[in-house]
Amino acid sequence: MHGELVFDCIKKIPLVAAGAADISPLFGLLTLVLLLAVFVSLVLVRLKQSLLVGYFLCGILIANSGIPQWLGIESQQSAVAGFAELGIVLLMFTLGIEFSVRELRHLWRLALFGGGLQVSITALLAGSIAFFLGRPWEECLVIGVVFALSSTAVSLKSFQEMGFSNSRGAKLALAIALFQDILVIGLFLVLPSLLGASSGNIAGNIAVALGKGLAFLIGAALLGRYGINPLLHAVAKTRSRELFTLTIIGISAGVAFAGGALELSLALGAFAAGMIVSESIYRHRIMTDILPFKDLFLTLFFVSVGLMIEVRQVVEYAGIILLGTALVFVVKFLTVFGIARLLRLPLRPALLAGASLSSIGEFSLVLIQKADHIRPFDPWLEQMILICTALGMALIPGSMVATGPLHAWLEKHGWFRTKRVTPKGLNPVESIKGLADHAIICGYGPVGQALHESLINCGIPCLIIDLNADTVCQLKKNGHLVLFGDVTHPEALALAKVRDARMIAFTFPSFQSTRIAIPLVLQENPEIVMMARAKFSSEALELTLMGARVIHDEQESAHAMVAQAKCAYEQVV
Structure with a gap:
């Protein structure tokens, strides 16, 4: 009664009343989400927690506080549905870009064995519990997979923050994540047939869905090689960042729409769009352009999930939810740890791999939402999955840090002391991910070529960044590490691992680009050695004051010309 009275009073305030009349629900909710996300994220950063958990909290606060109604936002659910759909599409597009066929070729044995074993054990346990509770077998299968998937976004980021992104534990986690990604795509295809949305024989419908999906992916791959890659090459030659970004978004939207039009879901279409460009030379450039959009829509997606959490049901089933979260965390940790030891990983990498994959993942949320649209699940089960996911993601960073003291304690008490040989496929490969103490060469003109050749002859690892697509193609063909990107x-710079580099050389004479790039480099690596070129004395002085070792083109040319002139006259004399 009092709540309704307060609500009526607030609605009479002129500003709020005007807002309810003139501001669209989508814009009002978006403003509220973004502002609250900033404040909650600042708190979590200080507490060294995952920001994804903060986005869940934002959604919970907004959904259960009545603030949207105070602002005149009545149609909250429709706005949330739009957020979630956009978030899923971009999430799947990013997954497609990050899905590396080259990594899969290198890790396929580990992915098939480790990922298959992890998913089978976890899904069997979760599905059996669901079956014991009286759920149909097809729902048990979906529930089992939902609980088997892990949060690769949080785990891989935690590996990077701990400096273990190229460790054996990270490689195993990546291999299992690759298997889970493939499984998610397959399940997206068969979900309508599995849950009875299609009429007819289930097995036949599943076979048809898988055939359509495979044909779509093959068609998308052919389109990428013979249609989209030449288009990107032509756009890249214009050197227009706006046109390149517009082209990428247009391609992803077009392929995603094609997937939806063929009744294969927008998610599969977005994944195919990302996969099209994942193996091209433009992959890293696309990642740099799409990251801001990805971060925004991921925020909206996780907030939209938080908006679906009902505090009343959480309180009512608090015991079951907490028990389920603890059980999921322990079972998944022990499963991955056991697989790692079976693959003869040392103790610390095995502990890290287990801790990193012990929560339910973001794709579990996507999957349960899609399944719930086809066949509604029990509300308490959906709430349990949402809360388990949020709590599990919050526990991952801390649990990975805790593996250090746990490893020391186990070693001290004589546990797992046997020496183990790392299986083939887990040792770091020579790639950008494994670079350290390397030189970054920006630009591959005559100066860049000479510097690269000299450093390579000295055995110094190098990475080249260039905006010339033909040059990048040739360097990649010759086996050199190269990124198609803009150093500004x-x-x-993050993709080039500037934080771990010893030196960066700006071999182009563009003063403006160098002046923009230097603060960005120093922000990541204050101790790095920077070399730059300058045409004029004023430019050389400014770059020197910024911390670069400057090669003054005019001065060097003058010295060279003086030397040549002296040589000419000495020969005459």
Whole structure:
């Protein structure tokens, strides 16, 4: 009664009343989400927690506080549905870009064995419990897979923050994640047939769905090689960042729409769009351009999931939810740890791999939402999955850090002391991910070529960043590490691992680009050695004051010309 009275009073305030009349629900909710996400994220950063958990909290606070109604946002659910759909599409597009066929070729044995074993054990346990509770077998299968999937977004980021992104535990986690990604795509295809949305024989419908999906992916791959890659090459030659970004978004939207039009879901279409460009030379450039959009829509997606959490049901089933979260965490940790030891990993990497994959993942949320649209699940089960996911993601960073003291304690008490040989496929490969103490060469003109050749002859690892597509293609063909990117973008420098580099050389004479890039480099690596070129004395002085070792083109040319002139006259004399 009092709540209704307060609500009526607030609605009479002119500003709020005007807002209810003139501001669309989508814009009002978006503003509220973004502002609250900023404040909650600042708190979590100080507590060293995952920001994804903060986005869940934002959704819970907004959904259960009545704030949207105070602002005149009545149609909250429709706005949330739009957020979630956009978030899923971009999430799947990013997954497609990050899905590396080259990594799969290298890790396929580990993915098939480790991922298959992890998913089978976890899904069997979760599905058996669901079957014991009286759920149909097809729902048990979906529930089993939902609980088997892990949060690769949180786990791989935690590996990076701990400096273990190229460790054996990270490689095993990546292999299992690759298997889970493939499984999710397959399940998206067969979900309508499995849950009875299609009429006819289930086995026949599943076979048809898988055939359609495979044909779509093959068609998308052919389109990428013979249609989209030449288009990207032509756009890249214009060197227009706006046109390149517009082209990428247009391609992803077009392929995603094609997937939806063929009744294969927008999610599969978005994944196919990302996969099309994942193996091209433009992959890293696309990642730098798409990252801001990805972060925004991922925020909206996780907030939209938080909006679906009902506090009343959480309180009512608090015991079951907490028990389920603890059980999922322990079972998944022990499963991955056991697989790692079976594959002869040392103790610490095995503990890290187990801790990193012990929660339910973001694709579990996507999957349960899609399944719930086809056949509604029990509300308490959906709430349990949502809360388990949020709590599990919050526990991952801390649990991975805790593996250090746990490893020391186990070693001290004589556990797992046997020496183990790392199986083939888990040792780091020579790639950008494994670079350290390397030189970054920005630009591959005559100066860049000479510097690269000299450093390679000295055995110094090098990575080249260039905006010339033909040059990048040739360097990649010759087996050199190269990125198609712009050094004035912080994302490109992050992909080049500038934080771990010893030196960076700006071999082009563009003063403006160098002046923009230097602060970005120093922000990530204050101790790095920077070399730059300058045409004029004023430019050389400014770059020197910024911390670069400057090669003054005019001065060097003058010295060279003086030397040549002296030589000419000495020969005459």
